[in-house]
Amino acid sequence: MEFIQFDKVSKSYDGQLILDELDLNVKENSFVTLLGPSGCGKTTTLRLLGGFEKPDSGNIYLNGTDITLLPANLRPINTVFQKYALFPHMTIAENIAFGLKIQKKSQDYINDKIKYALKLVNLDGFENRDIDSLSGGQQQRIAIARAIVNEPKVLLLDEPLGALDLKLRQSMQYELMKLKQELGITFIYVTHDQEEALTMSDTIVVMNQGYIQQIGTPEDIYNEPENAFVADFIGESNIIEGIMIKDELVQFLGVQVPCVDKGFGNMKPVDVVIRPEDVELDQPGKGFMDGIITGCIFKGVHYELDVQCGNWEWMVHTTKYFEVGQQVSLNVIPFNIQIMNKPASEDEEVLKEDDK
Amino acid sequence: MISKLRTRTSFLAGPYALWVLICTVLPLLFILYYALTNDNGHFTLDNFTAIADPIHLKSLWLSFQVAIITTVICLIMAYPAALILHNLKISNKSFVVFLFILPMWMNFMLRILAWQNILSNNGILNNILKFLGLGTIHILYTKSAVILGMVYDFLPYMILPIYNSLSKINDDIVEAAADLGAKWHTILFRITLPLSKDGIISGVIMVFVPSLSSFVVSNLLGGGKVLLIGNVIEQEFTLARNWNLGSGLSIILMIFVLLSMSIMNNEDDAGKGGMPL
Numbered sequence: 203m204e205f206i207q208f209d210k211v212s213k214s215y216d217g218q219l220i221l222d223e224l225d226l227n228v229k230e231n232s233f234v235t236l237l238g239p240s241g242c243g244k245t246t247t248l249r250l251l252g253g254f255e256k257p258d259s260g261n262i263y264l265n266g267t268d269i270t271l272l273p274a275n276l277r278p279i280n281t282v283f284q285k286y287a288l289f290p291h292m293t294i295a296e297n298i299a300f301g302l303k304i305q306k307k308s309q310d311y312i313n314d315k316i317k318y319a320l321k322l323v324n325l326d327g328f329e330n331r332d333i334d335s336l337s338g339g340q341q342q343r344i345a346i347a348r349a350i351v352n353e354p355k356v357l358l359l360d361e362p363l364g365a366l367d368l369k370l371r372q373s374m375q376y377e378l379m380k381l382k383q384e385l386g387i388t389f390i391y392v393t394h395d396q397e398e399a400l401t402m403s404d405t406i407v408v409m410n411q412g413y414i415q416q417i418g419t420p421e422d423i424y425n426e427p428e429n430a431f432v433a434d435f436i437g438e439s440n441i442i443e444g445i446m447i448k449d450e451l452v453q454f455l456g457v458q459v460p461c462v463d464k465g466f467g468n469m470k471p472v473d474v475v476i477r478p479e480d481v482e483l484d485q486p487g488k489g490f491m492d493g494i495i496t497g498c499i500f501k502g503v504h505y506e507l508d509v510q511c512g513n514w515e516w517m518v519h520t521t522k523y524f525e526v527g528q529q530v531s532l533n534v535i536p537f538n539i540q541i542m543n544k545p546a547s548e549d550e551e552v553l554k555e556d557d558k
Numbered sequence: 559m560i561s562k563l564r565t566r567t568s569f570l571a572g573p574y575a576l577w578v579l580i581c582t583v584l585p586l587l588f589i590l591y592y593a594l595t596n597d598n599g600h601f602t603l604d605n606f607t608a609i610a611d612p613i614h615l616k617s618l619w620l621s622f623q624v625a626i627i628t629t630v631i632c633l634i635m636a637y638p639a640a641l642i643l644h645n646l647k648i649s650n651k652s653f654v655v656f657l658f659i660l661p662m663w664m665n666f667m668l669r670i671l672a673w674q675n676i677l678s679n680n681g682i683l684n685n686i687l688k689f690l691g692l693g694t695i696h697i698l699y700t701k702s703a704v705i706l707g708m709v710y711d712f713l714p715y716m717i718l719p720i721y722n723s724l725s726k727i728n729d730d731i732v733e734a735a736a737d738l739g740a741k742w743h744t745i746l747f748r749i750t751l752p753l754s755k756d757g758i759i760s761g762v763i764m765v766f767v768p769s770l771s772s773f774v775v776s777n778l779l780g781g782g783k784v785l786l787i788g789n790v791i792e793q794e795f796t797l798a799r800n801w802n803l804g805s806g807l808s809i810i811l812m813i814f815v816l817l818s819m820s821i822m823n824n825e826d827d828a829g830k831g832g833m834p835l
Binding site for chain 1 (some may be wrong): 646728730731733734735736737738739740741748749752753
């Protein structure tokens with residue numbers, strides 16, 4: 203039995219289907235990120251696990267126990283809300299003590315726990331401050347402290363860093379990872395920020411329109427996206443329609459290029475994904491395709507180039523500067539060409555269309 | 559340039575200042591003048607000290623009783639109503655709120671006269687009771703009838719501010735409390751109630767103040783038997799034609815209203831500190 207298990211869970215609001223027979227397993231002590239655009243069902247999944255919503259059908263298990271109908275206040279699960287949801291009429295200590303007082307813990311225990319939790323989130327000595335006197339980042343730390351003092355088995359985090367600025371968000375990412383190490387509990391994290399997901403998680407669950415698109419490690423998801431949606435959502439990519447001529451040979455944009463993928467069958471329509479950083483530029487005539495630079499933008503670490511080849515415009519990342527109008531050729535090593543099946547069913551086709 | 563603009567815009571406040579002067583300041587000064595003089599226009603404090611008259615004291619005390627009971631009943635009725643309204647999971651919530659407020663749009667006198675009809679000895683209430691074989695009750699022209707009328711009249715003024723303050727509480731906060739293990743009653747007493755305190759206080763002020771000074775309800779439903787301080791003042795102005803005494807008592811009542819309001823507001827400020835651990 204898995205630690206957390208969603209078994210064919212469906213949920214709709216106002217007749218609109220948000221989750222359709224979702225199956226999801228989560229291992230104990232993992233850091234799982236639910237990643238997807240807004241409206242993909244990731245927050246609903248989290249709310250179902252937190253007990254704030256009941257599924258229309260299907261079951262949710264925690265450690266083998268059916269918790270589908272268990273109300274939020276009885277679940278050994280705590281949540282860090284996107285907008286912190288601190289109690290504005292209580293001090294920081296009172297906020298953190300809220301759950302412990304309900305559990306009727308002794309005052310000594312509560313005081314110790316408050317001290318411990320504040321130390322853990324780097325806010326020692328903030329006990330008697332007012333919520334209003336804190337910055338957004340500090341409020342989020344208090345929200346985390348308030349959740350973890352209850353020693354939950356699972357901590358749910360609903361885009362907790364969404365309201366913070368970039369620098370703070372990055373440092374909080376590392377703090378959350380450290381916290382996860384120290385607590386040794388399961389983290390379920392919801393975000394639409396792919397970089398956040400890639401940085402922090404053991405496992406990423408990419409969702410779109412109520413369906414799970416791919417589950418895997420950050421490396422898997424980035425390097426071997428299973429479909430065009432995942433490829434497009436995680437990082438930037440060139441997604442081109444092509445035909446698998448035979449094993450290890452694919453044709454796209456009128457040229458045949460060797461690749462490493464097998465088992466798609468002969469003359470099969472496929473989607474070809476090539477990351478912009480995997481395209482190498484060379485003298486005209488040396489690569490598999492010639493083109494002309496139509497745009498060059500400095501991005502800090504790299505230049506982002508647009509390369510026009512016939513009707514197709516490539517996105518290419520290089521560290522070298524190219525002038526607009528310059529003639530180049532493109533090269534990609536076989537290993538960096540990722541072949542994906544075309545969506546099989548009409549449903550998936552629709553999803554893909556919607557996404558565009 | 560900016561200061562010029564400011565002079566010009568502050569000039570726009572002129573009509574309002576004039577309004578306040580004519581409709582608030584001047585009448586108050588007149589009342590103060592009447593209160594501080596006697597029939598012959600000589601200075602006196604008798605109109606203030608007249609509150610010590612046992613009849614007036616009794617009326618003032620009765621007014622306080624009626625106002626406090628009315629406020630408490632309104633609060634007890636309004637809070638659950640506002641809570642239910644707030645938790646309604648329908649799209650057209652504002653329409654339901656509108657239904658609650660609707661009686662406020664009907665003429666005040668008309669509503670009280672309707673109650674007179676319902677409560678009278680041969681009225682609708684007693685007919686129903688008779689029909690059910692429960693005998694009759696004589697409630698009209700008693701303190702209970704006055705309180706009933708006031709509760710009916712002022713209830714929306716209690717519901718609305720409480721409803722508004724409940725709407726301002728983020729759903730997140732209530733969910734966070736449940737997430738931390740709180741059952742519904744813990745959420746109600748430790749989260750919802752303290753966070754809707756502002757609404758409760760403005761509701762209490764909006765009901766308490768008019769119930770303390772009202773005389774129409776007690777006239778129609780008290781039938782002269784329930785003599786509130788408002789009735790005493792009204793009679794001084796109309797029947798006794800003693801404007802001086804009426805003004806004096808009015809100012810005393812105003813002082814009591816201001817006192818009660820400042821006590822309430824202090825309570826409000828103290829509320830920000832949160833509750834003890």
